[in-house]
Amino acid sequence: MEIYKRLRTKHIFLNASLKDKDEVIRFVADTFxxxxxxxxxxxxxxxxxxxxxxxxxxIGDGIGIPNAASxxxxxxxxxxxxxxxxxxxxxxxxxxxxxxxxLVVPENRTHLHLQILARISRLCKRxxxxxxxxxxxxxxxLWEEIRRIEEEIAFH
Numbered sequence: 754m755e756i757y758k759r760l761r762t763k764h765i766f767l768n769a770s771l772k773d774k775d776e777v778i779r780f781v782a783d784t785f786x787x788x789x790x791x792x793x794x795x796x797x798x799x800x801x802x803x804x805x806x807x808x809x810x811x812i813g814d815g816i817g818i819p820n821a822a823s824x825x826x827x828x829x830x831x832x833x834x835x836x837x838x839x840x841x842x843x844x845x846x847x848x849x850x851x852x853x854x855x856l857v858v859p860e861n862r863t864h865l866h867l868q869i870l871a872r873i874s875r876l877c878k879r880x881x882x883x884x885x886x887x888x889x890x891x892x893x894x895l896w897e898e899i900r901r902i903e904e905e906i907a908f909h
Contacts, residue, residue, distance in 0.1 A: 756854075756872055757900040760831040763788070765892035768837040777840070778802060778819055781832055781855040790857060791825040797857060811844025816877050820856040822866060829858040829869055833895070835886055852877075852886050875906065 764784065771777045782791075782798035791797045800821035804810065810818045832855040839849035854873050858866040876882050882902050889895040 755900075755903045756831060756869070756876055757896060757903055759829050759869070760833060760896065760899065762892040762896050764830070764832040765895055766832070766834045767889060767892065767895070769834050770837045771834070771840065773840055774805065774817075774842050775802075777817070777834065777836075777842075777853055777855075778805070780834070781819060781853075784832055785826075785830060785857055790830040791823050793825060796825065797821060797823055801855075805843075809843040809845065811842035811846075811850050812874070812877070813844055813846035813848065814877065814883065815839065815844075815848055815851045816883075817842040817844070817850040817853045818856065818870065818873055819853065820858070820866070820870065822860040822863070823857050824860040826857055826859050829856065829862070829865060831856055831869075833886070835889070852883065876902065879906075 771780055778801045779798055782794045785791050785797060786794040801819050804821055812818055834853040836851045839851040842850035844850055856869060879902055885898045
């Protein structure tokens with residue numbers, strides 16, 4: 754389950770000015786609703802907020818992975834945000850977050866949800882990925898780099 758196959762360039766946002774975790778989650782829900790991934794912004798927003806109350810999705814190293822399952826979507830969708838300024842995401846390591854990889858998956862596809870989260874985690878362990886996200890000038894180049902890294906990972 755390659756990330757690049759689920760991530761559209763229109764869902765890559767570089768230097769987004771979002772001031773806190775709530776604003777990030779609201780932006781994610783609004784974007785997925787605007788693009789037809791889900792129909793109801795409020796339901797996705799509330800689902801992501803509920804997930805954050807269980808345990809922060811700030812996984813460390815400046816990365817947040819807000820995610821939720823939704824009966825409104827048929828296919829998994831991803832959104833990548835590089836924040837203009839790092840924010841407190843209540844990350845496990847206490848560091849502020851500047852990279853967001855948001856995910857929504859169909860509610861009845863728990864195994865797929867876990868597969869994608871594992872793939873995101875594997876990708877985020879690659880320093881070259883994090884460096885490129887933090888330095889990329891445009892979404893097309895970033896998408897191509899993600900594809901290249903994932904194809905390289907597939908051979909290891």
